[in-house]
Amino acid sequence: MDRHSDRTRLIAAATQRGKGRRPVNPPLERASTLLSDRVADMRDDSLGPVYGIEGTASQNALRAAVADLEGAAHCWLAPSGLAAVTLPILALTRPGDEVVTTDAVYGPVRRFLTRHLAARGVTTRFHAPEATVDEIMATATERTRLILIESPASLTFEMTDVPALAVAARARGLLTVMDNTWAAGLAFKPLAHGVHVSVQALTKYAGGHSDLLLGSICAKDPGVATSVAATIEDLGICVSPDDAWLALRGLRTLTLRYAEQARSALKVATWLADRPEVARVLHPALPSDPGNAIWGRDYSGAASILGVVMKGGDPKAAEGFLEALTLFGLGYSWGGFESLATFETPQLAFRRTPPALEGPLLRLHIGLEDPADLIADLEQGLRAWRALQDSNLRPSA
Numbered sequence: 143m144d145r146h147s148d149r150t151r152l153i154a155a156a157t158q159r160g161k162g163r164r165p166v167n168p169p170l171e172r173a174s175t176l177l178s179d180r181v182a183d184m185r186d187d188s189l190g191p192v193y194g195i196e197g198t199a200s201q202n203a204l205r206a207a208v209a210d211l212e213g214a215a216h217c218w219l220a221p222s223g224l225a226a227v228t229l230p231i232l233a234l235t236r237p238g239d240e241v242v243t244t245d246a247v248y249g250p251v252r253r254f255l256t257r258h259l260a261a262r263g264v265t266t267r268f269h270a271p272e273a274t275v276d277e278i279m280a281t282a283t284e285r286t287r288l289i290l291i292e293s294p295a296s297l298t299f300e301m302t303d304v305p306a307l308a309v310a311a312r313a314r315g316l317l318t319v320m321d322n323t324w325a326a327g328l329a330f331k332p333l334a335h336g337v338h339v340s341v342q343a344l345t346k347y348a349g350g351h352s353d354l355l356l357g358s359i360c361a362k363d364p365g366v367a368t369s370v371a372a373t374i375e376d377l378g379i380c381v382s383p384d385d386a387w388l389a390l391r392g393l394r395t396l397t398l399r400y401a402e403q404a405r406s407a408l409k410v411a412t413w414l415a416d417r418p419e420v421a422r423v424l425h426p427a428l429p430s431d432p433g434n435a436i437w438g439r440d441y442s443g444a445a446s447i448l449g450v451v452m453k454g455g456d457p458k459a460a461e462g463f464l465e466a467l468t469l470f471g472l473g474y475s476w477g478g479f480e481s482l483a484t485f486e487t488p489q490l491a492f493r494r495t496p497p498a499l500e501g502p503l504l505r506l507h508i509g510l511e512d513p514a515d516l517i518a519d520l521e522q523g524l525r526a527w528r529a530l531q532d533s534n535l536r537p538s539a
């Protein structure tokens with residue numbers, strides 16, 4: 143059977159025959175209660191859900207589309223990307239277990255691991271963000287139950303050799319959960335490489351318009367699926383049909399937005415890397431990036447997000463740079479249509495071992511604007527940065 147590309151499949155799912163006359167997009171069904179004609183029908187699962195928590199048309203269509211994209215047998219929705227990461231960890235660990243993850247893990251996930259999970263007897267061991275597979279496996283002990291993979295990692299974008307790690311973890315009977323937000327379910331397929339659970343913040347590229355929060359949890363293995371499903375059921379996790387409807391709409395154009403934003407991001411990254419004010423640009427699609435070989439081998443695309451390490455300079459100059467930008471919004475998150483900028487140095491302090499960088503760390507998210515306009519905006523931002531640097535060099539009066 144020939145398998146169409148993701149680009150085609152994400153759209154063809156909407157127009158499949160045999161579903162009767164209907165709108166192209168699923169109806170937005172808002173329901174807590176679903177009515178039956180007869181008492182016996184209320185117990186007949188083949189007639190669909192009896193209660194809104196099970197999900198109606200838009201949640202089910204989104205689950206099917208994300209499962210297809212990730213090559214999963216099961217997909218659940220979570221109210222945020224953060225919940226999509228924490229739920230499978232809650233489902234798959236028991237008191238006394240240990241989790242192994244990168245020191246560059248997404249900040250709110252670190253908080254969950256060190257606060258909520260630790261208080262319930264599950265501890266976490268952190269490995270260096272640039273650790274090899276052997277070094278990651280050496281971090282695991284006989285108590286380790288699960289490896290949480292984030293590749294590229296948050297803020298500094300270190301790459302992990304995920305196919306090799308999945309094999310090594312399985313050989314030791316360890317479970318793997320991967321945060322696949324950066325690849326948007328498109329550029330990398332964790333389940334195809336033997337990772338047990340692939341999660342995404344659909345908030346980012348699937349949503350694509352900075353107007354919803356949502357997460358997805360995908361799995362193939364039936365035992366893992368049973369545990370995750372039970373936890374979601376026990377905790378009463380569900381998402382709004384409206385948010386699911388918006389994310390489904392976002393998926394239809396996901397491949398085009400992702401590819402176009404990656405092209406622009408690489409242009410901006412290449413330009414910035416050549417600037418005398420910039421020490422390094424952290425982005426695995428750049429040939430100079432330490433993660434470029436793994437990225438080139440395993441990934442078919444890149445997210446439009448860059449770490450920018452300034453050459454020297456103090457935080458005030460970095461803030462002046464960001465505030466001089468007119469096309470970049472000052473705001474968190476990424477994957478939307480609009481460009482964003484943040485100052486990230488303070489976040490690095492939460493790490494066990496903060497990286498030794500040449501200067502302040504900024505993060506840019508590249509949206510769908512013309513990259514030439516973004517570069518011109520960055521050019522005048524760098525002028526502001528230079529002016530602040532010069533005034534700092536003058537002795538104060």
Ligand SMILES: *Cc1c(COP(=O)(O)O)cnc(C)c1O
Pocket residue numbers: 222223224225227248292296321323324343344345346355356357475
């Ligand atoms: C944003 C993000 C999340 C969390 O998603 P939310 O929907 O904002 O909770 C999780 N992982 C990564 C890597 C992210 O960038």
